[in-house]
Each structure stands twice: as structure tokens, then as C-alpha cells.
Amino acid sequence: MKKILFTAVLCLFTLFVEAQENKFAANRSENAVALITSQMEISDADAEFIQQTLYNKYASNARKIRGKGLSEDEKKAVYKTASKETRQKLMTRFNREEVQKIIDLERKSFKK
Numbered sequence: 543m544k545k546i547l548f549t550a551v552l553c554l555f556t557l558f559v560e561a562q563e564n565k566f567a568a569n570r571s572e573n574a575v576a577l578i579t580s581q582m583e584i585s586d587a588d589a590e591f592i593q594q595t596l597y598n599k600y601a602s603n604a605r606k607i608r609g610k611g612l613s614e615d616e617k618k619a620v621y622k623t624a625s626k627e628t629r630q631k632l633m634t635r636f637n638r639e640e641v642q643k644i645i646d647l648e649r650k651s652f653k654k
Contacts, residue, residue: 567600574651581647582640591635592644599628 575593578584584592606620625645632641 564601571596574648577651578647
């Protein structure tokens with residue numbers, strides 16, 4: 543009986559932890575979108591799309607890197623792959639110049 547109860551509690555705890563939002567990714571994507579929307583004229587739907595895309599990028603990078611003991615080169619490979627995927631997602635909705643401006647503003651938001 544104790545094993546069953548322990549297993550059930552462990553499963554619930556695991557589900558709760560997995561469901562938590564990555565606060566770092568959320569804050570970083572919100573800051574980037576705030577700068578992007580202040581510098582570019584985009585719709586609310588496009589801003590939401592950008593925020594979700596950037597959040598997914600940051601959260602995915604964190605899942606792939608955190609606690610894995612990766613070398614700097616391996617981390618760079620993860621970041622490079624994520625950047626390519628993000629660029630491709632943005633290209634489905636924006637033209638090349640807009641995507642480049644979004645990426646430049648995203649990078650600029652890191653420094654603020």
C-alpha cells in the first residue's frame with residue numbers, strides 16, 4: 543500500500559513540475575516582444591506568434607542543456623539549431639527583412 547501511495551504522489555509531483563512554465567523563458571520572450579513591438583508595426587496576433595515562438599526556443603534550449611553537462615561546443619550546436627528552427631518558423635509569417643529585424647531586436651533585448 544505504501545508503494546502504491548508513494549508512486550501516485552511521485553507521479554503527481556512529476557506532472558506538476560513538468561507543467562510549470564519556464565519563468566526565465568517567459569520573461570526573456572516578453573522582454574524581446576516588448577522591444578520588437580515598440581520598434582516595428584506588427585499586429586497583436588503576430589506579436590503573440592513571436593512571443594510563443596521565442597518562448598518555445600528558450601524553453602527548449604533550457605531543457606536540452608540544463609543538467610546535461612554539455613561542453614561549450616555542444617551548447618553552441620544546440621543554440622545554432624534552435625536559431626535556424628526559429629528563423630524558419632518566423633519565415634512562415636514574415637518576409638526576410640522583417641525576420642532579420644526581429645532577430646536583431648531580439649538580440650538587442652538581451653542587453654537591456
